[in-house]
Amino acid sequence: MDIRRDVFQAIADPTRRAIIALIALQAMTPNAIAEHFDTSRQAVSKHLRILIECELVAQKQKGREIYYSLEIQKMKEIDKWLEQYRKIWETRFSQLDDVLATIKKQKKEEK
Amino acid sequence: MQMDFIVDKEAKTVAITREFAAVLSLVWDAYTKPELLDQWWAPKPLTSRTKAMDFEVGGRRFYAMVTPEGVERWVVQKYTSITPKTNFKLFNAFADESENLELPGSDWDLNFSEQDGTTKVSISIYNESLERLERMIAFGFREGTMGQLNNLEDLLARLKNQDPGT
Numbered sequence: 001m002d003i004r005r006d007v008f009q010a011i012a013d014p015t016r017r018a019i020i021a022l023i024a025l026q027a028m029t030p031n032a033i034a035e036h037f038d039t040s041r042q043a044v045s046k047h048l049r050i051l052i053e054c055e056l057v058a059q060k061q062k063g064r065e066i067y068y069s070l071e072i073q074k075m076k077e078i079d080k081w082l083e084q085y086r087k088i089w090e091t092r093f094s095q096l097d098d099v100l101a102t103i104k105k106q107k108k109e110e111k
Numbered sequence: 112m113q114m115d116f117i118v119d120k121e122a123k124t125v126a127i128t129r130e131f132a133a134v135l136s137l138v139w140d141a142y143t144k145p146e147l148l149d150q151w152w153a154p155k156p157l158t159s160r161t162k163a164m165d166f167e168v169g170g171r172r173f174y175a176m177v178t179p180e181g182v183e184r185w186v187v188q189k190y191t192s193i194t195p196k197t198n199f200k201l202f203n204a205f206a207d208e209s210e211n212l213e214l215p216g217s218d219w220d221l222n223f224s225e226q227d228g229t230t231k232v233s234i235s236i237y238n239e240s241l242e243r244l245e246r247m248i249a250f251g252f253r254e255g256t257m258g259q260l261n262n263l264e265d266l267l268a269r270l271k272n273q274d275p276g277t
Contacts, residue, residue: 011120012120012123078120082118082125085125086114086116087154088154089114089116089127089129090114091154091155092151092152092153092154093112093114093129093131095150095151095152095154095155096131096141096151097112097131097132098151099141099147099150099151100131100132100133100137100138100141101132103133103137103141103147104133104137
């Protein structure tokens with residue numbers, strides 16, 4: 001099955017949000033990340049895999065260890081989308097203000 | 112008027128609240144009558160063109176957002192619950208020109224209330240997937256930005272002409 005991951009899914013889970021907060025400070029190995037959680041290493045690996053699929057997290061090989069780091073740019077994109085969505089509604093509502101004002105004026109003139 | 116725009120990423124919900132300087136019946140009409148909706152729904156320079164609409168439970172609004180070049184993006188909003196002049200709920204989804212839905216969509220809950228001639232509208236939008244939101248913005252906002260840039264160019268051109276030094 002082809003599951004397309006999206007960013008909302010990545011940040012919808014509390015463990016994944018905690019992982020994001022952890023590695024935002026510095027790149028970490030999976031073992032170091034897992035130490036911060038009560039869940040199994042396997043569970044942490046699964047969350048990391050989802051974060052990678054969402055392109056929120058990148059992995060880099062350093063010597064014999066793999067380090068996970070946060071893709072800050074991707075996090076910013078989320079806020080950018082939402083900011084654009086907010087602007088659509090602002091524009092829409094200011095247009096509604098105009099429509100309402102026009103109708104009110106028309107009604108007054110009819111009286 | 113101030114607009115509240117609250118994103119709850121965990122709950123995948125966007126909550127928007129806005130007040131309008133008009134009585135409730137007028138605002139309700141603006142949200143529920145196609146000829147009025149088409150006047151304000153699409154952020155400029157897009158236009159909204161409602162092809163079919165029956166505002167009743169089980170009914171829907173089938174409309175297109177149209178770019179200045181004439182590119183159409185079809186949307187279906189199915190009304191799932193209506194309490195006149197108080198609340199209505201709808202399921203929103205993109206579609207093709209034959210009204211085939213592109214899922215997933217989003218669930219909207221719209222509340223209306225009036226105080227002293229001012230009407231407050233609270234809209235809650237639950238998105239199953241951000242991907243959908245992303246696509247919508249990619250279509251709608253790109254056009255909006257281009258419009259703003261054109262306006263800026265016009266303004267700059269005017270300012271240039273006004274400058275007595277050149």
